[in-house]
Amino acid sequence: MTTAHDSVNHTVALSFEDGVTRFISVTPGQTVADASYRARINIPLDCRDGACGTCKAFCESGTYDGGDYIEDALTDDEADAGYCLPCQMTPESDLVLRVSGTAEMAKSGIGTFQATIEKLHWYADNTAGLTLSVEDRDKLNYLPGQYMNVKVPGTDEERSYSFSSGPEAEKLTFLVRTAPDGVMTTYLRERAAEGDTLTLEGPKGSFFLRDVKRPVLMLAGGTGIAPQLAMLEKIEKLAASGVVPAFPIHLAYGATWDKDLVEVEALERYAATIPGFTFDAIVADPASGHPKKGYVTQHLLPGHLNDGDVDVYLCGPPAMVDAVRKYFTGEGIDPTNFYYERFAVGVVAAPALAGAAA
Template sequence: MSYQIALTFEDGVTRFIECNDGEIVSDASYRSRINIPVDCLDGVCGTCKSFCESGAYELGDYVIDEAMTEDEEAAGYVLTCQMTPQSDCVIRIPVTSDIAKVAASAHVGEISSIDWLSETTLGFSIALDSRDSLGFIPGQYVNVLVPGTDQTRSYSFSSGPRASDVGFLLRNTPTGALATYLRDTAQVGDRVDFTGPLGSFYLREVRRPLLFLAGGTGLAPFLSMLEKVSSNGTENPVHLIYGVTSDPDLVKVDELEEYARQLPNFTFTCCVADESSTHPNKGYVTRYIEPEHVNGGDVDIYLCGPPPMVEAVRRHLESNGIAPLNFYYEKFTSTGLVTETGAIQVKVGDSDEAFDARMAFELGAAHIVLGRLGPEQLAEYRRLAEATGAHIKDGHFVDPAGFRDANTAFHMFPIEATGNATLAEAYQRLLVHEYMSQVLTPSVTLVGDITKDHLDMVEAFERGDMERLRAVIVEHTEHAKATMRAGIGMSESAG
């Protein structure tokens, strides 16, 4: 028995590996010549820490609070050197694919069908020379090389991951390179090359209600997702709102109706923006988002459409005070170019509250341990403060993951120094580290001098100056909150 393990990298590249029953993920990865980060192989250093987005697994022994905390394990973090899959899994690797010395896979096949779904939309399928060599997660896309040119165009799979042929949808635009080829010269049997799978827009494990929002041929990834959900089943409601510009753009409704028959919890709504449409639902998708679809915020929203649609949905959610637990999106242009994929999860209010809570814990710990730390403890505290600076240069994070780990060790030190296990356990339940992992990237500009703040805290401890320590902790918290706001703002403006 073996399991399919999807390794998704920060630059959107995904590679699949076969992991044998009882085999460690890191061993399977290196056997497949994919060099994911790993060092000690004993669950000690934490170099291989990654995030498992879906799947069942067993985790071997590891050094708690050194390699990983128990809270991180509970949240879904894993050590690939200690992880033994019990099912197919999706693992998010916190490096780019070039670091792991991999690239997007190349695939070759022949056109097996060209289907004119309407005057504005067509679908096509490819029978691959080696179907077994292609794995993908529903929602991902590939870059298709337009035959006879050096141009590539991006298209999401409309077929499920187990389909024998892979299918795609595209808009029949007059100047689109692939549309022109399929319309004017393509024949069944023509050879086609593409690379992939790519993209971070893909179906995660279904743990709560889902709201799918599709614009035009942005329906394609949702057809793939629905095939997966239909195969696995779910007790959570799934609702799709499918919006198009004009009546001819409305395609594949028969497939949606079939999924509605197969899945008791699946419903869908179609709408047409053209007010002269004969369709009963006119307007944009935002008009048809009902309160029950967002479940008080406990919902995962997936959105695929042109950039103006993505922006309109975001404005609608914000203006109506809708804060989904997870919001995944993909933007594409009519010419077949994916311009952005991403996820918006951390909210400013939640981030501020987490850092304020951290400040409250640290002020309380300061009252307990100030004046009680010995010379060796103070020296270690200073070493931890200086260690955070190694990951910062010119006001930016050069190694966000390294900074997060060093920063966590620094802030945890006075908490652990209290000797109060209940306090330490409560502190570790804060989501500060998780929020930082989602927001802080090398492009985020730091507010204030974080390393100096850390050293100032150590100096206040060394002097036994509670008034100075309180002021530094409060100021540092404001710097941290402002840096997080900057990172959240960058994610939102990029979206």
């Protein structure tokens, strides 16, 4: 049925994290993402299909049709709380949307880059490390925590991987957890060789390091340590230049098996070079001889949570991310900001961001 709403343009205010607000006009039936694109404002987007959650925003005022999407991209609880997906939503009135990222970031476009595998290193039979050199490295500007979509050679598939290297590193590094019969897994195990060319698209995602304005709690599961490593590399560089974090930063890094713990030496180095940075490495396997065992949430101390006055960065497999979110809810902990990234498998590009809970 056609309503009065359907025949008028609506103005949508896009309110960015750095306080900048940009206005777009959305025509009847048009999604907010399409209108942003036409206005050359690159809000975070990936699948454009309601499947990944990368575009998740918060609606501060107005009414809209939320469109079609899957629970992985936006849960019912989030929708009830006012979160929405600009790639799917069509306004029914003027709107004010709080989008992730900064206005500066929204000006920089996503690009396609050719990269060469410089090094393929197996930490264990289930985790690979990739070091890539990229053509036009100076044109690839990313924020620590973001990811790239990588075309799997010899297939039509893409998979998403978060940089484990900081944005100033000349070579890009990634950590890849294998999956049984996975497309990227099979390529890495059976066909990949140093010197291969890879095509990357990005940078993408809104799970990235914000200014440290209060204590920070990082939580990582498995290769979910990758974006946290990129963030720590950035913080280390800042500290070396005299911009020392004014608040403590704690990382709880969980793995299923001993062999899944990678780059612990890098974390030890950061603990020595970043004032106020501490970390725990934790192994879930009950048979492990590791000194800290169980789940990351079992090793959180009141000081790490700081009565909720904390910025949380959570990244790992979906089950771990969901378990930690449930733990916070159950404990009545409502962090000042809660950013998360779920490393969904079996999809082209999946959940990135998170919500910034006020």
